[in-house]
Amino acid sequence: MRLPPLHRATLLRRYKRFLADVVFDDGREEVVHVPNPGSMLGMADPGMTVWTSRSEAKTRKLPHTLELVEADGALIGVNTMLPNRLTAEALALGLIPELAGYAEVRAEVKYGEKSRVDFLLSSPTAQSRKPPAWVEVKSVTLSRQAGLAEWPDCVSSRSVQHLRELSARLADGDRAVLLFVVQRSDCDRFAVAADLDPAFATALAGAITAGLEVLVYACKMSTEEIVVGRRLPHGAP
Structure with a gap:
């Protein structure tokens, strides 16, 4: 399955299960949607490299979605959809x-x-x-x-x-x-x-x-x- 273009960022924190604060490589800080109801144990530590997709839909309150996390040298898909x-x-x-x-x-x-x-x-x-x-x-x-x-x-x-x-x-x-x-x-x-x-x-x-x-x-x-x-x-x- 092909993924949409992804944007690299650094995780600042995950909270309320479905929200995370990230800072992109250009210095922008944004709230992104986290499509994962689990604990994400070992995959939600501040400072981790993450990858997000972006939707251009005007109805979206949060355009970015968390898709991948880098941990222990591995890529991990955290989108449970x-x-x-x-x-x-x-x-x-x-x-x-x-x-x-x-x-x-x-x-x-x-x-x-x-x-x-x-x-x-x-x-x-x-x-x-x-x-x-x-x-x-x-x-x-x-x-x-x-x-x-x-x-x-x-x-x-x-x-x-x-x-x-x-x-x-x-x-x-x-x-x-x-x-x-x-x-x-x-x-x-x-x-x-x-x-x-x-x-x-x-x-x-x-x-x-x-x-x-x-x-x-x-x-x-x-x-x-x-x-x-x-x-x-x-x-x-």
Whole structure:
């Protein structure tokens, strides 16, 4: 996925979750939108180099959006809106073999109790033997030790609900898939951060026992584009 032209800046502070003060290379200080509801643990320290996109829409109160952060010598994509777009592109290009071969891909499909699954893959023809695949996507940015990507970076009670909804699809013979998209250029393996959210780790272990599939894919990162790359091994419970 090609990124819009990005502007380099230095992070002054992040606050109210969705706001950050930055100073651009030309000395301008601005408030930028942070499209990430998580803690951004290790990626919101004052002085970090960041990259923003700019919208020319006149309806935007804050024209700049935080897209990338540089930490530990790596580029990290902090825009949590991108993994679904990256996944849609990867599915269309067949970059995720485990999810290839479906005739139809639908996004944001209602299911369960007031929930929406990120993607529903299906092959509605009678000749197909592939069961529908319900796919939930998670954006991974945390790394607390070299080479190890982790999720979540804070308590995520909503994700426990997602696991319950996904597991319910297994009873119908469908596939349930949790896809972790690692928006970092420096990780070669993945683990659940059980110390940050024990409830999620416990729920995930139960869902895997019931048949939930866990996939983890790294991204090739640059300031020009982000592309889903290779599959990573994981230590999911």
